Amino acid sequence: MRYDDFRRSDDIEDRRDDSGGGMGGGGLGLPIGGGGLGIGTIIVLGLISYAFGIDPRILIGGAEILGGGQAPSYQTDRRSGPAKTGAPTDEMGSMISGILGEIDDRWSEIFQTSGQSYTGPKIVLFRNATNGGRCGMAQSAMGPFYCPPERQIFLDTGFFREVETRFHGCSGNACKFTAAYIIAHEAGHHIQNLLGILPRVTRLQQQAGSKAESNALQVKIELQADCLSGVWVNREEKKRPGFLEAGDIDSALTTASAIGDDTLQRQATGRVVPDSFTHGSAAQRKQWFMTGYQQGTVRACNTFGGGA
Numbered sequence: 001m002r003y004d005d006f007r008r009s010d011d012i013e014d015r016r017d018d019s020g021g022g023m024g025g026g027g028l029g030l031p032i033g034g035g036g037l038g039i040g041t042i043i044v045l046g047l048i049s050y051a052f053g054i055d056p057r058i059l060i061g062g063a064e065i066l067g068g069g070q071a072p073s074y075q076t077d078r079r080s081g082p083a084k085t086g087a088p089t090d091e092m093g094s095m096i097s098g099i100l101g102e103i104d105d106r107w108s109e110i111f112q113t114s115g116q117s118y119t120g121p122k123i124v125l126f127r128n129a130t131n132g133g134r135c136g137m138a139q140s141a142m143g144p145f146y147c148p149p150e151r152q153i154f155l156d157t158g159f160f161r162e163v164e165t166r167f168h169g170c171s172g173n174a175c176k177f178t179a180a181y182i183i184a185h186e187a188g189h190h191i192q193n194l195l196g197i198l199p200r201v202t203r204l205q206q207q208a209g210s211k212a213e214s215n216a217l218q219v220k221i222e223l224q225a226d227c228l229s230g231v232w233v234n235r236e237e238k239k240r241p242g243f244l245e246a247g248d249i250d251s252a253l254t255t256a257s258a259i260g261d262d263t264l265q266r267q268a269t270g271r272v273v274p275d276s277f278t279h280g281s282a283a284q285r286k287q288w289f290m291t292g293y294q295q296g297t298v299r300a301c302n303t304f305g306g307g308a
Contacts, residue, residue: 001177002243004100007105008087015083015126016157017092088125091159096123099180106235110298111194121146122188123153124182127221130154144182146189148198153231155187169258174251176245181252181289188228191298192221220303222279223288226256227301230292238296249293256285 087097104120111118124130124138132138138154146153160179163169170178190256192198201217208214233252237244279285291300 001245001248002179003095003102003176005178005240007267008097008100009101009104009120009123010086010096010097011050011100011104011120011122012025012087012093012097013083013085013122013152014088014093014122015082015124015130024194038191040108047175053272083124092160093125095176095179096125096155096157097182097275099183100187102236102240103184103232104301106232107187110231110235116146118194121151121153121187123155126154126156127158127230128156143256146186146193148189151190151193152171153183153190155183159281163255163258169255169259170251173245176256177248178251181255184232185225188225189221189231191228192224196223197221215294219280219284223284224303225283227281227288227292228298230289230294231298231301233293234296253286256289257282286305 027185068282100120100123104118105287107120126138127140129137129139132147132150132154133152134149135154138147138156140147140156140158142154143159144153144155160175160182163178163182164175186278189198198221201221205214205217207216233244233249280288288301288303
């Protein structure tokens with residue numbers, strides 16, 4: 001992915017250099033015990049947690065104890081000063097700022113064609129853990145996520161390294177486009193929030209008669225975000241021909257497959273439980289990303305129409 005000419009967004013809050021053991025924001029930090037779980041283990045447990053609907057803190061705490069550590073305690077933040085705002089100057093931060101700038105520009109154009117105004121999300125960069133505002137504590141174990149009431153995307157950039165090295169979702173230069181796919185997916189949730197889709201689905205989930213029914217609605221939300229990320233790629237390619245490089249789309253599809261619910265469950269337990277899916281199978285995630293990429297319209301991303 002060529003991103004040198006991307007417009008850099010200033011809607012970045014960089015908490016990666018916060019003090020307090022590398023934790024940003026206020027509140028609780030990651031579990032710390034004698035066992036000392038590595039970031040890879042923490043992210044694996046986090047991915048298992050969302051596949052099965054389990055609080056990641058329970059899995060992390062249990063792993064600490066089984067690993068010979070003490071029951072987890074939590075550090076409070078001791079941040080020395082305010083977080084940095086604006087476009088970061090380091091390579092990773094600059095790339096993320098550029099991706100967000102292009103996402104905002106393309107979605108502004110899409111909204112404008114339908115007579116609507118668009119305000120983009122803010123990205124909060126952090127390491128290990130940070131205050132997620134009204135969405136609670138943001139931890140690396142949760143992976144990147146969008147917080148609707150704050151209209152912010154929380155992102156520990158270490159997740160990108162795990163996608164490459166542990167889950168083999170990309171390799172080499174193509175991992176830059178994988179990062180764009182992941183950020184565009186989270187921005188897709190912001191689009192859903194602006195369009196009122198997230199609030200409506202939340203109400204339906206509250207009225208659901210079972211966990212499986214609620215999970216099925218969540219799958220449709222996640223697949224739609226995959227599709228909306230594909231819409232952005234479609235529009236960006238038209239705006240900047242040549243921004244995609246050989247292997248980029250294949251990399252996004254590999255990533256979608258690597259983080260599909262069935263893939264994660266099979267790796268974790270050796271079996272697949274579709275009723276517990278919350279993000280969609282590998283095939284579904286690939287299908288809906290390609291639908292958005294090939295058709296390039298929001299209308300094509302109706303995962304609630306029975307095709308998910």
